Amino acid sequence: MESFWGTLQLELLDTWKWQNRAEFAASVFEWIECWYNPFRRHSSLGMLSLSGYEEQYRASHNAD
Numbered sequence: 812m813e814s815f816w817g818t819l820q821l822e823l824l825d826t827w828k829w830q831n832r833a834e835f836a837a838s839v840f841e842w843i844e845c846w847y848n849p850f851r852r853h854s855s856l857g858m859l860s861l862s863g864y865e866e867q868y869r870a871s872h873n874a875d
């Protein structure tokens with residue numbers, strides 16, 4: 812969890828200023844859903860991203 816907050820701080824919070832709370836919330840949501848979740852690699856998934864793992868899973872289950 813500390814890694815998540817550190818990455819969020821470094822890549823988003825330290826680099827941008829927002830006009831209001833809604834703009835801030837939208838930026839955090841976009842960062843999590845469009846970058847952090849799809850592309851961050853997970854050691855528990857064999858160093859695949861969530862997107863990569865889902866693609867691999869679908870490919871192996873659609874081949875049946």
